[in-house]
Amino acid sequence: MRTDEEIKFRVSRADKALLAAAAELEQVSLTDFLRGPAVARAKALVEAATLRQATLIPVDEYGTFMVALDAPVDSAPFERAAARLAELPLD
Numbered sequence: 001m002r003t004d005e006e007i008k009f010r011v012s013r014a015d016k017a018l019l020a021a022a023a024e025l026e027q028v029s030l031t032d033f034l035r036g037p038a039v040a041r042a043k044a045l046v047e048a049a050t051l052r053q054a055t056l057i058p059v060d061e062y063g064t065f066m067v068a069l070d071a072p073v074d075s076a077p078f079e080r081a082a083a084r085l086a087e088l089p090l091d
Contacts, residue, residue: 011019023033057065 019033020030023030026033028036
């Protein structure tokens with residue numbers, strides 16, 4: 001794939017050093033280190049947005065799907081995740 005377009009953004013000196021060190025650990029260029037996850041995330045978001053527009057459910061699975069929608073949700077995993085996030089230091 002030809003990469004002839006350029007995107008620029010600013011980071012702190014500390015963030016740049018951290019990113020460069022991580023790229024070196026993975027033995028890739030800083031550009032490749034940043035581009036790979038960014039493109040993967042963009043693809044996932046676009047695919048998810050596309051799926052939100054229409055979801056196809058096979059006829060033989062429709063009943064199971066409707067029952068699952070009406071089933072109570074176990075909120076414990078979400079509560080544990082929220083508690084862990086609340087413990088993280090904010091920069």
